[in-house]
Amino acid sequence: MTTHTLIIAEAGVNHDGSLDKAIALVDAAADAGADVVKFQTFNAKAVAGGAAKKAGYQQRTTGAAESQLAMLERLELPQSAHQVLIARAAERNIEFLSTPFDDASLAFLLSLSLPRIKIGSGDLTNAPLLHAVAKAGAALILSTGMATLGEIEEALGVLAHGYGQLADPPGIASFRAAWRDPAARAALARHVSLLHCTTEYPCPVADVNLAAMATMRAAFQLPVGYSDHTDGFEVSVAAVALGAATIEKHLTLDRKATGPDHAASLEPDDFKQMVAAIRNVERALGDGVKAPKESEIRNVPVARKSIVAARALKAGETIGPTDITTKRPGAGRPPIDYWSLIGTTALRALEPDDPL
Numbered sequence: 001m002t003t004h005t006l007i008i009a010e011a012g013v014n015h016d017g018s019l020d021k022a023i024a025l026v027d028a029a030a031d032a033g034a035d036v037v038k039f040q041t042f043n044a045k046a047v048a049g050g051a052a053k054k055a056g057y058q059q060r061t062t063g064a065a066e067s068q069l070a071m072l073e074r075l076e077l078p079q080s081a082h083q084v085l086i087a088r089a090a091e092r093n094i095e096f097l098s099t100p101f102d103d104a105s106l107a108f109l110l111s112l113s114l115p116r117i118k119i120g121s122g123d124l125t126n127a128p129l130l131h132a133v134a135k136a137g138a139a140l141i142l143s144t145g146m147a148t149l150g151e152i153e154e155a156l157g158v159l160a161h162g163y164g165q166l167a168d169p170p171g172i173a174s175f176r177a178a179w180r181d182p183a184a185r186a187a188l189a190r191h192v193s194l195l196h197c198t199t200e201y202p203c204p205v206a207d208v209n210l211a212a213m214a215t216m217r218a219a220f221q222l223p224v225g226y227s228d229h230t231d232g233f234e235v236s237v238a239a240v241a242l243g244a245a246t247i248e249k250h251l252t253l254d255r256k257a258t259g260p261d262h263a264a265s266l267e268p269d270d271f272k273q274m275v276a277a278i279r280n281v282e283r284a285l286g287d288g289v290k291a292p293k294e295s296e297i298r299n300v301p302v303a304r305k306s307i308v309a310a311r312a313l314k315a316g317e318t319i320g321p322t323d324i325t326t327k328r329p330g331a332g333r334p335p336i337d338y339w340s341l342i343g344t345t346a347l348r349a350l351e352p353d354d355p356l
Contacts, residue, residue, distance in 0.1 A: 003282050005240050006225070007275055008097065008118075008141075008248040009034035012261050013075040021253065022081060023088050028268040029251055030092035033275040037089060038097040038118060038248070041082070041109055044072035046102035057201040058260045071260065079108055086112065103129065110136050121145030121199050121227075127158045131170055134162025140192050141246065143227050145199030149219055153179065156188060156220060163187035189222060193245060197227040201264040208235055210242055217243070229264050233274035240281045247278060304330030307338055309350040317346050327353060 009029035015022035022039065029037035052068040082098070089096035099118045100106035106129060109117060116139035123129050124147050133140050140159070144152050157175035164184030168174045178184040196213045208230060217224045225246025226239035236247045250265035266274060292300070305326040313323060319341055326335045332355030333341075341356060350356070 003285065005244060005278055005282060006036065006246040007034045007278060008036040008038050008246065009251040009271060010038050010227075010248050010261075010265075011251055012038070012040050013077075014250065014252040014257075014259060014261055014265060015039075015075075015077065016257065016259050017074050017076065019081045019084060022077065022085055024253060025251060026085055026088045026092060026094065026096075028253065028271070030089075030094040032251070032268055032272040033279075034094060034251075034271070036095040036097045037251075038099065039077060039082075039085065040075075040101065040120075041077060041079075041098045041105040042072065042101035043104060044069055044076050046104060048072055055201075055260075057264070075259070082108075082112065100129070103132065106132055110138060115139065116141060119143065121147070121197050124155050125151060127155075127170075127175075130155055130158045131162045134159045134188075134191070135165075137163070138191070141195060141225075141248075142192060143195045143197045143248075144216070145197035145227070149215070152194070152216065152220070156192070156222075159192055160184040160188040163191055193223040193225065194220065195225045195227040195246060195248060196239075198229060201229050201261060202231045203229040203264075205230055205235065210235070210239055213239065213242055213244060231264070233266060233270065233277065236274055237277045237281055240278050241285070249274065301329040301331045304328070305335055306330050306332030307335060307341065307356045308332070309352055309354045309356065311352055313346045313350040315346055315349045319344055319346060324356065332356065 009032065011022065011025040011029065015025060026037050048069045050067060050069055058071065086096045095115055097114060097116060097118055098109055099120050100109050101123065117133055118141045119130065119133065121143040124142065124144060142155065154175070157179035160181065161170060161175050161178035161184065164178055164181060164187045166174065166178055166184060194216055196216060198207050198209065200207065210226065213224045213226060223245035225244045225248070226236065227248040228236045233249065236249055239247060249271065250261050251271050252262045252265035252267060255262050255265060255267055305328050307324050308327050310323055310325040321342055324338065324341060
């Protein structure tokens with residue numbers, strides 16, 4: 001059975017604060033064949049203080065003079081826009097998803113009864129936010145950029161405590177106990193998947209470390225996907241070949257636009273090519289059973305060889321090692337019978353290349 005990788009088109013803040021652009025991104029994601037279009041939900045003043053600086057990549061793409069708070073205020077998506085985007089996504093048969101960055105935004109998204117919530121890498125250590133997601137029983141995709149394996153385990157302990165609805169009050173000891181609790185771990189497994197990620201925009205290929213997906217899968221026994229910040233999309237395709245359950249990739253209408261994430265995004269045509277490449281890889285992975293496919297069975301007699309006479313032989317003549325050889329087509333006795341024929345007699349007269 002062919003696997004189906006969940007492909008998330010990360011519209012993020014590439015709408016630049018414009019609802020019209022956000023709607024266009026929903027359409028572009030649907031047209032490209034993505035399963036999900038994802039935005040970001042936040043109250044800028046609840047996310048960043050006035051002294052918060054921009055990351056290096058944000059300074060390069062939006063200017064260094066502006067504060068992070070001012071940038072976020074420009075990119076904030078009002079709650080009223082969400083209903084419009086959800087309706088548009090429903091019309092286009094694509095799932096709407098968003099990442100909350102503060103408690104009030106999480107509560108708002110939970111009130112919308114979305115199929116799942118996405119938490120970004122920056123909040124992997126935000127235990128209160130994670131615990132609130134889990135207590136609500138929401139399905140969760142959790143990005144793990146900048147994290148060690150130990151930090152991921154700590155976050156999963158917080159989630160296990162919340163999903164397990166354990167009676168002991170939240171705290172480090174309770175979270176560690178929840179991680180050891182089989183029932184809480186089982187509740188966690190029913191709700192959570194992880195994304196491997198490198199938090200840099202664009203991400204240098206040498207820093208991708210796709211092999212970490214297998215490490216995370218083995219360590220936590222959870223589905224693991226990949227959030228891709230590299231240029232192009234070959235790394236996403238490679239991640240699918242390595243078993244990524246989910247691919248998240250930024251989508252923009254214009255990579256040259258001013259904004260923090262445009263340059264590390266794909267434009268619609270490239271995103272569509274990525275989706276097609278991923279679907280081809282899924283089909284190519286197959287079921288793992290090593291057996292000839294129908295398309296190649298007809299080529300067996302063409303490509304394989306049979307035992308034939310190497311010279312003219314008379315009926316009753318003893319066959320020696322140089323009297324027979326292997327040649328195409330492969331419709332006669334297989335070459336593995338070569339040794340069993342040595343020392344036997346020809347049952348009939350044979351000309352060179354006659355099959356035995």
